[in-house]
Amino acid sequence: KGGGSGPSAGLFGLSPGTSTNKNREDSWFKSLFVRKVDPRKDAHSQLLAKKEDTNLYKIQFHNVKPECLDAYNKLCEEVLPSINADSHYPCELIGTWNTWYGEQDQAVHLWRYRGGYPALTEVMNKLRQNKEFMEYRNERGKMLLSRRNQLLLEFSFWNEPNPRPGPNIYELRSYQLRPGTMIEWGNYWARAIEFRQQNSEAVGGFFSQIGSLYMVHHLWAYKDLQSREDTRNAAWQHEGWDEVVYYTVPLIQHMESRIMIPMKTSPLK
Known part of the structure; x- marks a missing residue:
């Protein structure tokens, strides 16, 4: 595909020799160096997040000592579901995973707090009085090499993540964006998400509020690695998907x- 000399021709298979392609190529290069952000009085969280609720999400990344991974998983399976099932805590465990490909010996937990920051504070205060949880946290600390978390809001145009049957594998795609580009990213993906809904693979889309900033997480579900490959390839058959990739790639500093x-x-099986 595409024997053009420009980077966009080689990457996206665009045909050289047309004014349209030349304009797009020029625009692509300019977008690498020039970020034009319209002055706004609204925080991007107010523009991009769901308005009908006040959900706040927390994602946790735990890097476990390799020899402790089985014991860590068993500990989580004994304690975390009880917190999720107890209406005393205004929070829900959305999903809990081990990383298969990517950073090894890692666990990822995703929580939802219905009621925003007050709900988060309430849960934290109540858990400090929960003897079982405090024992779990102390025991967990002996098994970890490191841990980090982020507080997230969900994009208004994504599905709310709900329990689903399995078996599935999940892909968490994390993007570190260039500062000042979150609204631009949201504008493109608000149109692009329709290309990725046909097989119900879109689980949730989030952007950070506390922790690493200008961070986006897209969560996808697939039956297996081959269905992931087939689904991702099928997206390129939709008119407009290539443009979304073309114009969002320059917004990214790092991706994983x-x-x-x-x-x-x-709950996400």
Whole structure:
């Protein structure tokens, strides 16, 4: 495909020799160096997040000592579902996974707090009085090499992540965006998400509020690695998908993909 000399011709298979292609190629180069952001009085969280609710999400990344991974999983399976099932806590465990491909010996947990920051604070205060949880946290600390978390909001145009039957594998694609480009990213993906809904693979889309900033996470579900490959290839058959990729790539500073396997007690199977 495409024997053009420009980078966009080689990457996207665009045909050289047309004014349209030349304009797009020029625009692509300019977008690498020039970021024009319209002055706004609204935070991007107000423009991109769902308005009908006040959900706040927390994603946790735990890097486990390799020899402790089985014990860590068993500990999580004993404690986390009880918190999820207890209406005393205004939070829900959305999913809990081990990374299969990507950073090894890693666990990922995704929580939802219905009620935003007040709900998060309430849960934290109540868990400090929960003897079982405090024992779990102390025991967990002996098994970890490192841990980090982020607080997230969900994009208004994505599905809300809900429990689903399995078996599935999950892909967490994480994008570190250039500062000032979150609204532009959201505008493109608000149109692009329709190309990725046909097989119900779109689970959730989030952007960070606390932790690593200008970070986006897209969560996808597939039956297996081959269905992931087939589904992703099929997206290129939709008119407009190539443009979304073409114009969002320059917004990214760094990206990472994890293939994850649900733990036994994960609501996302």
